[in-house]
Amino acid sequence: QVQLVESGGGLVQAGGSLRLSCAVSGRTSSTYAVNWVRQAPGKERKFVAGISMSEPTTSYADSLRGRVTISRDNAKNTVYLQMNNLVPEDTAVYYCAAREGTVVSSTYWQDYWGQGTQVTVSS
Numbered sequence: 001q002v003q004l005v006e007s008g009g010g011l012v013q014a015g016g017s018l019r020l021s022c023a024v025s026g027r028t029s030s031t032y033a034v035n036w037v038r039q040a041p042g043k044e045r046k047f048v049a050g051i052s053m054s055e056p057t058t059s060y061a062d063s064l065r066g067r068v069t070i071s072r073d074n075a076k077n078t079v080y081l082q083m084n085n086l087v088p089e090d091t092a093v094y095y096c097a098a099r100e101g102t103v104v105s106s107t108y109w110q111d112y113w114g115q116g117t118q119v120t121v122s123s
Contacts, residue, residue: 002026009117022096038092050103
């Protein structure tokens, strides 16, 4: 079983920045990928970014490219999401999700999910 725990969410003013963390523990294979996904109130989940834990592969949602950066620390089994120039439309619950294999730029085909962390951007 794999566990994912997100942290780093909170309330931030528009224009500010946040860095979210996703700590991965449990029995992962040597090849797995972690995505960040967000869900705004009353809306469906949307892919934000993904990263392979074993290859130099990252993926971003086109609408967020340039404002978010995904990175990893393999020694800590942790994936980060740096978000800059936040706008109120970024308000959502942010989830990390993991899957065996390569990055899939989607909210689907994920094997494990965290509980989410709330990000609220005030105007």
